[in-house]
Amino acid sequence: MKKIFKWSKRIGLGLIILLLLLLFIGFFFEKASRNKAEKINPNGNFVNLEYHRLHYYKKGSGGPTVVFEAAFDPSGHLQWYHIQEKLPINYTSISYDRAGVLWSDRGNNPKSGEEIAKELHLLLEKSNAPKPCILVRHSFGGTLVRFFVNKYPDDIAGVLLVDTQCPNDEKYSSTKLFKMVNQGLPGGFLKFANTFGLARLMFKSMFPNGKQYEYQNSIMPALLYKSAYAVLEEQDKMSSMKKEASKINSFGNIPLYVLTTTDNKRYNSFIKDDKLKLEMINSWDKMQSDFLLLSTKSKQIFVPKSGHCINQEQPKAIENVINDMVNNLTYPSKFYI
Structure with missing residues (x-):
């Protein structure tokens, strides 16, 4: 013994x-x-705000400007990089990194929906982005768009929500489902993993394999050590941002397109309980259809054979809707700068 x-x-x-x-x-x-x-050299340019810089990637020229917002994600503008590369250059497209993500400085401004909207507005002004703007948002970006629409409605010619999050999602689901979906990332563990090199290995291939994602899969993990802290900070403030966003429930007559996935297998790897899985599908579908109430000019487009990340699984669907919005846009010349 x-x-x-x-x-x-x-x-x-x-x-x-x-x-x-x-x-x-x-x-x-x-x-x-x-x-x-x-x-590593940034692939875009910078604008100087009051105390820090924001990085953005810009293509094309002339109006309108298609403005991409990332989800709750450390990859920032890289979420949209492959789509931007496919868009025509006869109008402008801009994607950017929120404060603290990838090449953007963190700065001192609080992580709030209103401050994020202010920073994006300053970026568009200082980068001479032609007005009006078409705002394209995925997932958590759909919550953030409400602050920009509320503050700068005259700058906006249209909004495209790509399978976005609903800020008051608790009213659409049971307590059990709500807690499971909103449990968040393990902040303490990820900070530990980030210090000892584990995080960059864990998130080495966030994008699909393939030539069009080689650049994203090389840059995102390399700069994760910066982005991780900003994303975790956004997670800490997410509850308050969602609460404030839920008070903004009208886009007026701004044209709104709602892009929604319809694949009933999209939660198979995430939810094992069949009852909860069905509830998740039904509640998410209800949230998406209710987005149509935000505008008097709204339209829902369904995307088959795609999970939540339509921008990676069916990027062509997004490209087609953007081009359709641009081609059908009518606006006075006074909007140009």
């Missing part, structure tokens, strides 16, 4: 030493990777 205890103690000590060694290696690997990442 003593021998077993003695050997168990030795094995336990050995495992602890091995773990510490791996953490030591991971720490210096992470430090070296960050130094290397600092030398």
Whole structure:
């Protein structure tokens, strides 16, 4: 018995030493990777706000300007990069990184819906983006769009919601489903993993495999050490942002397109309970249809064979709707700058 205890103690000590060694290696690997990442040239440009810079990627010229907003995601403008590359250049498109994400500085402004809208508006002004704008938002971006619409309605020619989040989603689901869907990321663990190089390995392939995503899959993990903290901060403030966004329930007569997935298998890997899965499908479908009430000029478009990430699984559907919105746009020349 003593021998077993003695050997168990030795094995336990050995495992602890091995773990510490791996953490030591991971720490210096992470430090070296960050130094290397600092030398990566941004693919876009910067605008200077009052105390910090925001990075944006701009293509095309002339109006209108299609403005992309990322979801709750550390990949920032890279979510839209492959779509922007496919859009015509006879109008302007802009995607950007929110404060603290990828190449954007964090700055001192609070992470609130109103401040995010202000920062984006300043970016568009300082980058000389032609007005009016068509706002394209995915997932959490659909919550943030309400602040921009509420504050700058005269700058907007249309809104495209891509399978977006509903800010008052608690009224559409049971307590059990709501808690499961909104449990969030494990902040403490991810901060630990970010320090010792584990996070960049965990999120190494956030985008699908394939040539059109090679750039995104190289940049996102390289700059994750910065983006992770901004995303976790947004998670901490998400409840208050959703609460404020739910008070903004009208876009007036701004044209609104709602792009919605219809694949009933989209939650199979996320929800194992069949009853909860059906509830999730029904509640999400109801939320999407209720978005039509936001505008007097609204239209819903269904996208088959796609999960929540339509921008990756069916990007052509988004491209087609954007081009349709641009081609059917009528606006006075006074909007140009």
